[in-house]
Amino acid sequence: MAALLKVDSLGISFGGLKAVDKFNVEIEKNELYGLIGPNGAGKTTVFNLLTGVYKPTNGQITLDGDNITGLDCEAINKKGIARTFQNIRLFSQLSVLDNVKVGLHNNHAYSTLDGIFRTPKFRKVEKQMDERALELLKVFELEGYCDYKASNLPYGQQRKLEIARALATEPKLLLLDEPAAGMNPNETEELMNTIRLVRDKFDMTILLIEHDMKLVSGICDRLTVLNFGQVLKQGLTQDVLHDPEVIKAYLGD
């Protein structure tokens, strides 16, 4: 089976600094893949390259057979990559429901004029959007909060809402940037279940960055360890985590 995401010797330099160099990864469909590494290893830079925030200086990204190298954020999302952010980025003044409905924007369309004149099409599509958004919120047990302003949600729920919004764009690949950051052990446990649920329920392929080793060893099928912008180790989770070189990179000599 061909890999869903295939990244081939991806690299970017800022001035003379090679932030990421010769990064390779192949992610199979329906896989839960982890990207780990010490601080400053270039993990978020890889995410920014995959989602089009940065244009790679070399290398190639292929998603489901499509070459998506060098496209911008909007186009890459339409091709099927959605993401969450390390520091939560919600539409803070909009309601929880509307946050998800913005995610549904491109797949449920009516024109601006339909919106202004409240045509039957507007009503029909809005109703579909409401139903779909509520379905998604239900998966994350957020449907009771749907009329809250997003910024008024508790931290853990904000993380979940971000995932729900990303899923609303109907991606093929979901990128989670440190989903467990700032969570206590209980919340992390709950999050692990949620991520598993997302994979199974939506048949989703997930690539995540994480520092919490309990979460990584708990749910990831395979891992890539990044150090100083280069791949240090790649393979099955347990093998990688027990590798002496990886332990050295994290703990030092």
Next chain:
Amino acid sequence: MDKVNVEKQKIFRSNLITFGMVIAAYIVVEVMMKTGNITSLLKGLLVPLCIYSILAVSLNLVVGISGELSLGHAGFMCIGAFTSATWSMLMKSSSMPEGIRFFFAILIGAVSAAFFGFLIGIPVLRLKGDYLAIVTLAFGEIIKNLVNALYFGVDAKGPHFSLEDSMHLNMDGGTIIIKGAQGITGAPKNSNFTIGVILLLIALFIVLNLINSRTGRAIMAIRDNRIAAESVGLNITKYKLLAFTISAAIAGVGGVLYAHNLSSLQALPKNFGYNQSIMILVFVVMGGIGNIRGSVIAAVVLTLLPELLRGLSDYRMLIYAVVLIFMMLFTSAPAFMQYRERIMTALHGKNKGGKEMD
């Protein structure tokens, strides 16, 4: 689904209140006019009240909903005013009925202001915050000064333009319509309170429905977090430009009303200069940024106030300033906003306690 419907009804009711408020005010004023209980001072203010309300609604779309500080709105008003007045002057002697002529004047004013809004928006919307404010301010001034220097006339050979003086038009008979700093004299006085209110209602209808649709959500999402908006596949440029263009078109309609309310129209700093732009911004800020109903109320109160306080001569501006401070507190201070929220929930008889999470 219940909660979603409750939210929808809330928005619907809120919009209904806004429309109801305008219609109620219209009926009251009409009754006062019929019974002769209206001063000539107030009568002269009726159309300006509509104009400023329309402008405040239009600017709120850019400042409040799209989140861009634009200081050039009087420029779009100027374009709407002059293009529509030119049309009316050209068609004045034709056999076209007055109503249809004015209808086209409104369309022409809106479309030409939208066109310039679109053109100016392309470079300007690449900027953010203060830079955007300064550049829009500059564009507003450029428009006003260009119109102030413009000579335009029509003869048998077609239209003639000049930025020098009327001699350079090289006219062969015909009529000169825009006479530079003297502007346009003799445009028909088609504006009246009823048309003003109808146009205000249309502006409100467009803006409120836009906000509560897919397009409005996208515009507000971009305002709240641009990077996240890109990551869910929104076309940033398209929606920013759309909001700016619609806003310019509505401001243009304000200009049409303005041009057809006076017998002489000049591009002076006090009409279309940055003072006017700032004044419109004051309405928006005082009414609450993003609060469409608030901008209408603020525009009405702040236009009426200086006139009604004329009798107090020296104390006039003092009271005006105090009112400004109180309005700002009422619409924007957190303590007042909570207080208002409490009153609203008490009125709706529903306990929504714990909605604000600390």
